[in-house]
Amino acid sequence: RIIDAVYTRECDTEVDYQPHRSKSVTLNFFHGSLKTAPGFSFAFRFADMDEPYSWNYLDPDLFCDSTRTIVPLGFFEDDLVNFVRIPAGKGSLFLHTNPLVFTNYFLTSRDKTGYASRVFSHLDGRDLIWDEYSKVLYSGDDNGYNNPLYYILQHPSLKYAWWLLLLTVALYVFFAARRQQRVIPVLEPKTNTSLEFVKLISRLHYKNGNHVDMARKKMKYFLYFVRSRYGIHAETFGEEQMRKLAEKSRVTLADVSGIFSQYYLIEEKFRDNIEVNRLIQLYDSIENFYRHCK
Helix, strand or coil: CHHHHHCCCCCCCCCCEEEEEECEEEEEECCCCCCCCCCEEEECEECCEECCEEEEEECHHHCCCCCCCCEEEEEECCCEEEEEEEEECCEEEEEECCHHHHCHHHHCCHHHHHHHHHHHCCCCCCCCCCCCCCCCCCCCCCCHHHCCCHHHHCCHHHHHHHHHHHHHHHHHHHHHHHHHCCCCCCCCCCCCCHHHHHHHHHHHHHHHCCHHHHHHHHHHHHHHHHHHHHCCCCCCCCHHHHHHHHHHHCCCHHHHHHHHHHHHHHHHHCCCCCCHHHHHHHHHHHHHHHHHCC
8 A cells, every 4th residue: 555655653553444433424624724613514415315424534543642754634523533644755645534525415515615625725735646546446366366257268168168158149139139129110300389489479579569578578588597697686786786797797897787777777767668779779788798798
């Protein structure tokens, strides 16, 4: 193991993991600037329920009075060390016993991301080597005799019989599948009537002449687009909301303000109806936003 190459046994104890069986744990740091009062809570979730999980920590015998090279950085459950630093040459080796906390499931949460960022804040070097040991169970024995096909492949007659068996099975699957496959009926392509429906509704609105209603619907769809894409929720858009939308969308503040100025003018002064040119100006302003937003 790489740990054996950089760590000398100061306490006659190997760097070994100990399991702590629990549904959830609270992780924290020893350093005062990184430690938080409530800590960072993690729970192992399987399907839709929290299940017991083996949260690993380092053997306490590893931290005897003569320990100098291994530095504890993090812990859980008050005194179980799970994050350490070991000086190695011109750099350091960081060991975390619970890589589960760095998976995508936990990094979607803001507080869990805060824990990961505090862990990675220790990595101030330019050259980093990330090692996960192995994602596949390691037996530690590369002896070829453990291969169940070793004996068969060592004898020519058995080897040829094995390959012949595989070829026969492949041919049977190929021809039997072709012979027994039922006829797949031809399906007519589905016609998309959405565009025709939209055109029909647009003609009805335009023919009715209710331009204010069309402006309101256009603005309603625009505000829904802003909420879903940029996460900006507001009943009315003031200068601060407009500036935030301009920054997120990369559209100029003047163009963003123009949309809301035209709409608020319609709402305040033309509640019954408006001329078609005002509706077209609002439409062009919103479409210009769609074309240039990021």
